[in-house]
Amino acid sequence: MSNPFDLAGKVALVAGASSGLGRHFALELSRAGAKVAIAARRQAALEALAAEIAATGGTPLPVALDVTDPGSVTAALESASEGLGGLDCVINNAGIAMTDKALDITEESWSKVIDTNLSGVFRVAQAAGRIMKENGGGALVNIASIMALGGASLLASYAASKAGVVNMTRALAVEWARYGIRVNALCPGYFETDINRRTLKGSAGEVMVKKIPQRRFGRLSELTGPLLLLASDASSHMTGSVVVVDGGQHAAI
């Protein structure tokens, strides 16, 4: 029986591949056999990642992407699909966080988070969906957060954006099943990256870790299995699912 997690011959695109989770996802998708388009704004970081993937025998394609710019999104998805010969899975991972007291959030800060994390994820999904529909299907993995499922101080805009991503995932899954496009959401708990390093390493991090039943933050390697599940045929009967990877944090009352 063939391995359903095998991505040999498949084409993947990772939005927000220049650091953190996205960088890890690109390396793991390549290791699983996929040709990988790596997309973000910081081109030097993408070039360094491309060299790393190529050195292990993979096929990377760095692509400029700003998810807040609709033209950039369309161009990135099309150049990935044309450059690598298809588009089987898209990891919709670009995101930012602003920590502001809710009483002080400005229009500008609110809009920036929603435009990147929610509208940006929709732009990537729509551009991917158009290509995948033409190709007869594909897998879209939207990276949300456990902040989509519960609240935390100072994160009103982020939590709102991620809750939007989760329910957008369900709506797209229902609408696009007829095209063979599966849409699932991955909700990580806390994983140390540029987005949260200062918080997790500080005194706030000591308080946060006590709320996690496993009493530790996640390791990037612990996202690999869930990511490959949702990106591959191993999840062929899963669509509209929300997969939580958080050491039990969301389950704890």
Ligand SMILES: NC(=O)c1ccc[n+]([C@@H]2O[C@H](COP(=O)([O-])OP(=O)(O)OC[C@H]3O[C@@H](n4cnc5c(N)ncnc54)[C@H](OP(=O)(O)O)[C@@H]3O)[C@@H](O)[C@H]2O)c1
């Ligand atoms: N770390 C965690 O604990 C955690 C938990 C739950 C969910 N998440 C989610 O995981 C995703 C990745 O976050 P991370 O922790 O890996 O943080 P990160 O290291 O800061 O990575 C964020 C990525 O998003 C990209 N990005 C941001 N704005 C963009 C834009 N306008 N256009 C294109 N790309 C953009 C960045 O690339 P450029 O700056 O080069 O464009 C970067 O590659 C985010 O959606 C985040 O909300 C993270």
